[in-house]
Amino acid sequence: MRIGLVIPTTPKYSETFFNSKIKGLLENGFEVIIFTQTIASDFNLCKTVKSPRVSGSRFLVALNMIKVGFKLLFHLNNVIKYYKLLKSSGFALTTIFKRMYLNSHILSHSVDWLHFGFATQAIGSEYVAKAIGAKMAVSFRGFDINVYPLKYENCYLDVWKNVDKVHSISQYLVEQAYGLGLKKVIPFSIITPAVDDQIFKTITSKQNSVGQNQLTICSVARLNWIKDLTTALETIQLLKKTYPNLQYHIIGDGDIKERERYLFLVNQLGLEDNVVFHRKLSHNDTLELVGKSDIYLQTSLNEGFCNAVLEAQALGRLCVASDVGGLKENIIDGKTGWLVRSQQPNVFANKIIEVVQLPEAKKIAVSNNAVSRVQKNFTLSYQNFKFLQFYNCKE
């Protein structure tokens, strides 16, 4: 079976989700082609096809258009089908030609499944799968469903009309998609992110006990508003009253405006001695730092699922997270971690103090619960198995 995966860039070495999925498919005799805008020079897992040029000088774009037009002559069947599909759906001629150019790299191939790695990737390519005689699959991530449609209402109408199967990283996102118009008859499969088995070997022997006034808290989060680091830092300010020497580590970067936002907040709250911004760290360094912390904190306004929280649990950390979106499936409240109301620094601070002051046995129990649940339900091998099922299923 041949799978065409549409993603914006080829996955980096550290992106376990796509890499492991591709490896798993290849090992099981599938053929995988990646359709993408950018191809990293060191990527060699599978065949890649680059999308046509849309920026740069007009001359080069025009030249490319001629090249693309010529190439499509050898795939006239697909092109005619695509034209008819768009025409019968009421698209204007200019839009049809524009889309034909933008999707030409896919139209010239034949696959069994055309899988859009992000729902937003499918916008503008909704009819391509049908034109090349493939089934259309779409993956839901947090941003696709939680944020993008707020700004662009009805952006998925054509996706819903054409999609054959949905992959979501959480049940929550599927429910939200129903609200956005996804038909309930469309089959879906929940395949969450997973962690590499190697991670369990790196679990440190750090005790879950907190020394006198010492407390180390950690978050892995891009410095993006959706992570609500304002609440995180205001929580730290409140905790400072009880733990004056506490250390808060933020792993993740952002653009200059985002960085200045949180650095200024640290400055205004007088937390310079308590907060360390690590910006971007390697996956190994991230795991090491998370593994050394007493509490893992995730204050996000929303999450599709949140891989970072899953890894923190795999490392046996005591996780305190917002009671939102996919996090409710990621953490079992009171059992593998704790969920509290989002955007409430005092609620987060109180919960962290409560957790820190729990009897040692209770902390160890939660930590063990978290590790064993991840070991049982969120492994890469299980993720791979689910993807095989996803494409093989006769639904």
Next chain:
Amino acid sequence: MKPKLKIVIFDGSFKTRPFINNVIKSLGKKHKLYVLGFDNSVINKIEGVTYVDLGTQSNKLNLLKRSLVFVFNNLFKKSGIKDFQTFIKLMLRFDSSGLKHFNFNKALAQIKPDIVHVQWLSLLPYCETILNSKSYNIVLSQLGYQLNVRPFVDAENEIYLKRQYPKIRGFHSVSHAIKEKSNLIYTSLSKIDKVIYSGFNFSRFPSICLYEKQETLQLLSVGRPHWIKGYDYMIKACEDLKKNQIDFHYTIVGARGNEELIYMINDLNLQDYITITHSLPQKEVYQLMINSSLLVLPSLAEGIANVVIEAMAIGLPVLSTRCGGVIELVTDNETGLLVPIRDANSLSKKIQDFHTLPLDKINALRVSAREKVEKNHNIEKMTTDFEDLYYKCLQND
């Protein structure tokens, strides 16, 4: 009789801020004014002002063309050959940053101004050559974010400013609060730093507008969707207002399309309570002010907020956070209302207090606010203050 001055206003583009346009218009009556910018699309040229095009930032060919004009104009002058050589080098490297610097310096060499008034801290890199050679008197305006925030979160920027500040002849601070920030960068007995408040053109509003208490409390904020504006706190305050069943509507002008704000509004189910619009022309903003109940400035830091001056002049009551220079404008319960920064609960509580305030108390606030801005924020005062600053810089020369 004081001499007529040649003043260069350098804002980076031709689209100077409305408040600086007021100064330009006013100073232009007595002095020779030039506006230098990397943008040749002037929408509303001010009469009598010379606009000097330094080339378009995004178009290298245009930059080159402008450089060539400067080179030819100077070809038979003393530095003509040297300029020509520099130009050839820059052209071969296609160095747009170098070309921009070149054009800026050549424009100044042609004008030979008494004062170069730089409008933003971020433009200082263009002035490095003239700062080092001390060829002109540079006056720097100190407004907001670039001094309130950046040097205090970016060590490199702080070091850079500490190196450049002593070379600058004079400073214009938009408030005493920002002057204090400036002193954290550099202070000296010989430092000239004058607080000059923005001036409002009162001729359009000879007196404060009529004000009626409306059934639905109309809350208004005006400003770009930057985190420094603190709209996230105000949206949380709106959630509290809704919970307390206050009949209100909140309009944010100029923040349309911001993902964070859209998300928060939807997440908190405030779609029927909050409207975000695109930026609007000044005339429409003033009309909105006339139709609103309260201007809210939830900012985290400000040099001074011109929108507060405008609201006070028009007669719209103001609720602001205690952010920098705004407390020089607003005294709590006298000329407006104040709350701490980063405090959604206080914002909500103060709005609820305002909602129950009798009309005579509101009118008292409005009258005091108008008196305050009439006294400190009129164009005549602003113009004289700028003249004084320029002459002081020349005296010290």
